[in-house]
Amino acid sequence: QVQLQESGPGLVKPSGTLSLTCAVSGGSISSSNWWSWVRQPPGKGLEWIGEIYHSGSTNYNPSLKSRVTISVDKSKNQFSLKLSSVTAADTAVYYCARDRGEGDGFDIWGQGTMVTVSS
């Protein structure tokens, strides 16, 4: 079955760029699914960040759109998140997730990775 695994630095300096990768195993990233990033600040709720299709098409949360870039690497079966100009408010657990498609929610999630923004 499909599994997702996030990786990347756990500490990012303020004003820097947060970079994470999600490796897809047990299936192809080129399947008929969108692939999303979702985050959760400590003790708070979930926030959808954005998604990508294997073709490279993307959709972003309007509140983060100016700072977010999601890309796909089909050769490595993975997709990535970059969030620029980070502040302490971007401290969160970041999850990658498989989108069922057409607005139908997320059926497979990675375990999540904690990213702290601090100097």
Place this chain on the structure above:
Amino acid sequence: QSALTQPASVSGSPGQSITISCTGTSSDVGSYNLVSWYQQHPGKAPKLMIYEGSKRPSGVSNRFSGSKSGNTASLTISGLQAEDEADYYCCSYAGSSTLYVFGTGTKVTVL
């Protein structure tokens, strides 16, 4: 796009039924039959429990059911069990510009 509104906490005794509400607007919950519900235990990733408002993924107990009326979606847990104690989040499709909006989350306590 504001978060969907959920009660902060809901509690019940083992064997009882509880219902969690998720209130949105005519731009999200009210316009699409695309509400999903997630269960999240402490320190764990969310787990899909309901999609398309009322459908259960394979492997999810039939004690979990979903419904919608107007701008409010609901998740009902019947025959409450200790293992159901967790945080629950709703999520709705909100159109092509915003796509997804999550609820504020509800902590379910089994007394």
